[in-house]
Amino acid sequence: MGTLFTILSNYFGVQMPRYVQESIDELSASGFSNQLENALWLALRIGGLYLMLSIGKGFFLFLMRQTIIIMSRRIEYDLKNEVFKHYLTLDNAFYKKNRIGDLMNRISEDISQVRMYLGPGVMYSINLIVLSVMSIYQMFKINSTLAFFALLPLPLMSYLIYRVSNRINLSSKHVQEEQSNLTTIAQETFVNIRLIKAYNQTESAQNKLKNAAETYKTKSMRLVLINALFMPTILLLIGASTLLVIYVGAVLTENHQLSLGSIVAFLFYVNNLTWPFVSIGWVTSIIQRAEASQQRINEFLSAEPEIVNPSLAPFEFKGNLRFEKVALTYENTGIKALNELSFEIKSGEQLGVLGKTGSGKSSIIAALARQIDINGGTIYVEDQRLDKINLQDYRSKIALVPQDVFLFSDTIRNNVTFGCPEPIDDTTVIEALKMAHVWHNIQEFPEGLDTVLGEIGVNLSGGQKQRISIARALVRFPTLLILDDCLSAVDTETEEVILNQLKNLPFKPSVITVSHRTSTLRNCDNILVLHEGQCVEYGNPEELMKRKGLYYDFVQQQNKENSGV
Ligand SMILES: Nc1ncnc2c1ncn2[C@@H]1O[C@H](COP(=O)(O)OP(=O)(O)OP(=O)(O)O)[C@@H](O)[C@H]1O
Ligand SMILES: [Mg+2]
Structure with missing residues (x-):
């Protein structure tokens, strides 16, 4: 259902630039000297259609999120229950071998990584494929030369984003590790607060937390720096793409191979395609993280209790x-x-x-x-x-x-x-x-x-x-x-x-x-x-x-x- 709604939403979406193109072409055909009532009629006719398409697009976009994201939440729910149920069947030997923090992490953090893949990961992937196929088809239908130039920077952009995403991931992993370190220190302090006070160790406890917080701060700042460089890079590439469309489009219009409205429609398509392409890098990293997490979850799910109930036959215990x-x-x-x-x-x-x-x-x-x-x-x-x-x-x-x-x-x-x-x-x-x-x-x-x-x-x-x-x-x-x-x-x-x-x-x-x-x-x-x-x-x-x-x-x-x- 989610896939179907994605297709429908995008179908409406890719029609929209065509009406922009039509209105501009109609205006330019009359030398931009329309009567006021003609302009009004144009706005009502084309604007009305445009509005209906937007509503259609939005409606199915809503349904797409409602199906795919809700599915991922339901799977998360099942997975949490399954893992917890399995934990309860495992015996003391298992609990001796594994730390509580690790058990907690797999049922919360790892499962939510898997959910990120099943929800946004799957949704953006489907959306990317559907939208690219439809938009690129429309662009080539209008003009193949311009389509080629407009799409030229996109692969480069995806590659760059993928590289930057990896860096962001690595950096945010470090930040997360520091964060859990910080939590552990705080937790241990609270649990042992009476001991700490009795042994006069408040200052050393304070220092321990301060050092950990210092590391956390440094690593977080590095993450902020990478993130700050990320957006300008993308905007630069979008700008390059827009420039190419305007330049090549103008040349083609001069040669009467292209209408003025088509250039505007192209700019719309390029803009529409930008975010899905940006998401490639992001989705890739979600998939990688989910893979690692699912492996960690499976490790525990495949752990077998050493002691299992050997018989279901009723047994009456009398105390001998x-x-x-x-x-x-x-x-x-x-x-x-x-x-x-x-x-x-x-x-x-x-x-x-x-x-x-x-x-x-x-x-x-x-x-x-x-x-x-x-x-x-x-x-x-x-x-x-x-x-x-x-x-x-x-x-x-x-x-x-x-x-x-x-x-x-x-x-x-x-x-x-x-x-x-x-x-x-x-x-x-x-x-x-x-x-x-x-x-x-x-x-x-x-x-x-x-x-x-x-x-x-x-x-x-x-x-x-x-x-x-x-x-x-x-x-x-x-x-x-x-x-x-x-x-x-x-x-x-x-x-x-x-x-x-x-x-x-x-x-x-x-x-x-x-x-x-x-x-x-x-x-x-x-x-x-x-x-x-x-x-x-x-x-x-x-x-x-x-x-x-x-x-x-x-x-x-x-x-x-x-x-x-
Ligand atoms: N889970 C375990 N893993 C490894 N060694 C253990 C474990 N539980 C107990 N032992 C060891 O087995 C021995 C017997 O331990 P046990 O707990 O049965 O003693 P206990 O008689 O109950 O002592 P206490 O009176 O202090 O409770 C001890 O040497 C202990 O170190
Ligand atoms: Mg004992």
Whole structure:
């Protein structure tokens, strides 16, 4: 449709100079001594036609933009959705490899480069072809010698513009890089503003930005200079073309090969052709940029998640889990985080995982939530291999409270009900907050559950955040509840309350509690003591105390620390 409208618009456009030609020729035939009423009649007749043609041209020009530019916006919309959807399917390994800035850039900057090609790029290209063919045909129809001379400077102009455009591109790329550098510096400063102030670094932060701004300014000025030279060059070439038309046209008129009106019509055609030819260089650079951008987008679109759901068969998780000689080595660091690790949890049991920092506690959790695939051994869920079951069903029954709490800049209610498939009523939300022993804090906020957290809202204490994140896990009634060191920021008294409430939950989940504090784990059915990825002790807390092994040492040491000895 866009192409059709372009043809129609240009068809009207190229007729217009012919009426200018006709009116001038008619005036000159009468020796420019027309009666007033004749002149009026001429103006009405030819002027009226000219006006109608303009309206036709404008109408289809409008439709041309409405179709082609709107198409490009729709493709942009689809592309953004497609890329974002694909991002969400990719797993942790992908996000470890790529920087967030890069992900953001590809979904915004690169896609808009592609849109520039699909919209203006395509539109101006079609327009150039249609307009050139039609105008050049008209010009040769009037007079081929004059047409030849009039068109002579145009290729030279396109070539020059192409060269200048390349320079402008390169220069604006540099400016853009500096711009993103500037943004990064500003962003990092704002994010770390408390640290900067605490370490008295405001001046150095200021200098850092000032230097970056200086470079940005220099590069921008270079771009302005190139741009400033661009327009005069084009105007010079248009002027040359006009001069040629007038000179050659005059010679031909002298020889009675051409009418006066034709020269004027030619000047119109030359002017009409100028902008499309100018756009050649511009369009070329749009195409080049879009090509590079589309390549970058495809790179991510063709990235495959390493972990995909292996089965769509419904899977019922009852809370039984078994590790058999599980080994896990992180590819990027070569660190062996888990080594021949075996243990079992039966439905409704509580397992405590105790170990020093870096002993592999969080790695166990990543492995059993299948955020990462293990390199050896097998994980069984309800006697089926973890890598064979429906991940969607399995994960929907797990609630993980991660080590680093993340809360959205949203209301407390939405933070708690995050990810729940069905809407949840406030009583359930409050129930969960009570179980996590944080409801009494929230009650003090005037807006209660509607209190907005985060950057633009209320700042919670570390312990309050951890407890909201526990409520988020409880509200889903999980079959397996995983607490990864998530009580580290609450005092032992509060911890006690929460642990007691977890024992008396209205539903009976299997629980894995990770901690480096023995006090957190003393209610567990079994405790697994982890050291460098290996299980060094396993049993219920009383047994382990009697054995006087590593667990016993931990307890002794922590008792000493607590009593201040
Ligand atoms: N994504 C990763 N890539 C590479 N190495 C990792 C990764 N995650 C963890 N490791 C390494 O694996 C080892 C075990 O880490 P893990 O996070 O399981 O320890 P942890 O017991 O949870 O420690 P903490 O108590 O400090 O949370 C560490 O040596 C760590 O450096
Ligand atoms: Mg950890």
